[in-house]
Amino acid sequence: xxxxxxxxxxxxxxxxxxxxxxxxxxxxxxxxxxxxxxxxxxxxxxxxxxxxxxxxxxxxxxxxxxxxxxxxxxxxxxxxxxxxxxxxxxxxxxxxxxxxxxxxxxxxx
Ligand code: SF4
Ligand code: SF4
Numbered sequence: 480x481x482x483x484x485x486x487x488x489x490x491x492x493x494x495x496x497x498x499x500x501x502x503x504x505x506x507x508x509x510x511x512x513x514x515x516x517x518x519x520x521x522x523x524x525x526x527x528x529x530x531x532x533x534x535x536x537x538x539x540x541x542x543x544x545x546x547x548x549x550x551x552x553x554x555x556x557x558x559x560x561x562x563x564x565x566x567x568x569x570x571x572x573x574x575x576x577x578x579x580x581x582x583x584x585x586x587x588x
Contacts, residue, residue, distance in 0.1 A: 493565040493566065494565065494566060495545050495562050495563075495564075495565055496562070496563045496564055496565065496566050497543050497545040497560050497561065497562060497563060498540070498560065498561050498563050499520065499521070499537050499540060499543055499549065499558065499560055500558065500559050500560070500561060501534060501535060501536065501537070501557060501558050502556075502557045502558070503524075503528045503534035503557070504528055504529050504530070505555045505556065505557035506528055506530075506532055506533075506534035506535070506555060506557045506558075507530065507532050507554070507555050507557075508523075508532030508533050508534070509554065509555075510523065510535075511549075511552040511553060511554070512535050512549035512552060512553055512558050513535050515548055515549070515552050516548065516549055517544065517546060517548065518539070518542040518543060518544055519538075519539070519542070520537060520538060520539050520540065520542050520543045520549075521535040521536070521537060521538065521549065522535065522536060522538045523535060523536075524536045534557070535558065543560070545560060545562075547560050
């Protein structure tokens with residue numbers, strides 16, 4: 480995840496890792512979850528389910544922000560999100576210490 484601003488304590492923060500679960504047999508192919516996911520994590524599968532609809536599948540699970548909006552909009556209770564523990568924000572996302580020191584120095588002037 481790229482941030483345009485980084486909290487100074489970012490390295491100590493944790494984020495939830497989530498898993499999107501789809502009960503394909505319940506899906507009626509309305510596409511609400513696909514259209515309304517803010518991170519475009521879901522797409523329509525080519526395969527049909529038992530009812531003859533195309534259920535969604537997860538394209539970019541790592542981009543899921545655990546907002547659970549897909550869960551809320553699904554009229555068939557066919558999609559839900561589970562917590563898979565926590566992880567730290569990737570160290571590549573955290574500003575190098577030198578950058579933070581420079582920024583602090585400039586602020587104190
Ligand atoms: S929880 Fe949010 S970000 Fe994740 S798949 Fe559902 S709508 Fe998309
Ligand atoms: S919102 Fe529910 S019923 Fe509609 S496409 Fe998504 S999983 Fe299927």
